[in-house]
Amino acid sequence: MFPTPWEGNWTTVTGRYLNDEKTIGRSSIHVVNGGTNNTGEKDNYAKMRFGLTSTLLGGGYFGFDYGTARHNDLWYYDEYDADIGTPVNGPTNVLNPSNKTITSSVWQRDFSGGKVIVNATNEAKRVQLNGEYEHLRGTQDPLTNSGRIVSSVRVNPQDGVVLLRRTEELFDASFVNGSFVRIFDGNGDVKRNGFFSFDGHGQGGENIIRYDLDRDGKREWIVAGESRVDLYDDDGTLYKSFYPYTPAYHLGVNIAVGDLERDGSVEIVTGTENGGGPQLRIFNKDGNLIHPGFFAYDTAFRGGVNVAIGDLNGDGTNEIIAGAGVGGGPHVRVFNKDGRVINPGFFAYDPAFRGGVNVAVGDVNGDGIGDIITGPGRGGAPEMRIFDKDGHRSKSFMAFSASDRSGVEVLATDFDGDGLFEPIGMSNAPFGL
Secondary structure, three states: OOOHHHHOOOHHHHHHHHHHHHHHHHOOOOOEEEOOOOOOOOOOOOHHHHHHHHHOOOEEEEEOOOOOOOOOOOOHHHHHHHHOOEOOOOEEEEOOOOOOOOOOOEEEEEOEEEEEEEEEOOOEEEEEEEEEEEEEEOOOOOOOOOOOOOEEEOOOOOOOEEEOOOOOOOOOOEEOOOOEEEOOOOOOEEEEEEEEOOOOOOOOOOOEEEOOOOOOOEEEEEOOOOOOOEEEEOHHHEEEEEOOOOOOOOOEEEEEOOOOOOOOOEEEEEEEEEOOOOEEEEEEEEOOEEEEEEEEOOOOOOOOOOEEEOOOOOOOOOEEEEEEOOOOOOEEEEOOOOEEEEEEEEEEEOOOOOOOEEEEOOOOOOOOOOEEEEOOOOOOOEEEEEEEEOOOEEEEEOOOOOOOOOEEEEEEEEEOOOOOEEEEEEEEOHHHH
8 A cells, every 4th residue: 555654645656666766676576565554445546646656756566456455356447548658758846956865845746748747745846847748638527537628727735637748749640730639439439639630741632641652660751732742851851742633633632651562661642622533542652653544433424532541351451441431421441552444432421411521540459450430521511420341330429519510530549549540620621622
């Protein structure tokens, strides 16, 4: 039980715990157990947080249960789902930064994706943060885990808080530059605060992907404008431009990236915007055409085609997923890398709707198989839906106001590095081609 009265107060127990990590070595495993003092008050969230955040000052594991009378309770808390990344420093005394000795003070520790703060004093303290952070978004203690964005935080005595570092960058999937994005979990619940996704390498309304094209551990930029696709190195240097549909075409280009050949190399797949034929073309990572392309829908259709790449059956091979553009029904089709239809497709919304359908792919539930995420085009409500490869719907939720009729652009990426893809909705109200 943390802190154990028979071993001393918080200062003694925490100091011994952190000292043991240094003297025993990092190969050891430390487990800190907190409890309710045998009262069964599992909703004493402050007591749980006090133990958890104290443990996170070091590298140990933490659990919270009934107490010394029994340890067979399996209680779960909002904080257990928080991915704050890896430590970037050791514990710091907020009230006296030069003092490294563990005392009854306010302590914090920074992580790559967040920060933990523990108040071991007997009075509430306000801590100024080095920038903006997000409170967790939870259900058990909504006053603390409210999802609010803060630059300072008040921590009660004998309590702690886990905060998430704010990020306004999207990686590994195409986003509409300058759009407002909202991040959800696989159940359609809001997971993080929204933000405007703007990248200076492109103009507002252009499609951008930050992706490691050459597998060197650094992400490049793929920027698709009205007619041209620009490739920028990880240092921001433009190294290639190409025209997927000739320089005479000026209606907009959709893009997706992924390994279609299972050879470790990345391909770029392009689609047209409203006014273009629904032709998909495939280029290598350097922008060289490697497949002349194919039409995802009737060659006479002039609404364009939206595109995504992902493994829909878990066999390790990525498929190409197409969504009809403006003027077409909300029809989704699946192709292999050679343009052969491997799934005739399904209507993600009412077949009579003529705003088209936006598509993305990502494993949102952890089963190792990509899910298809859809959003209607202009004229539709911003209702995101999640399907399997055969069009069986598992989830449906509104990304923005149900009264809005601007539709919703969609993407899927592992935003917080927890191994699950987050479905992300983008408001496309400000832009249009």
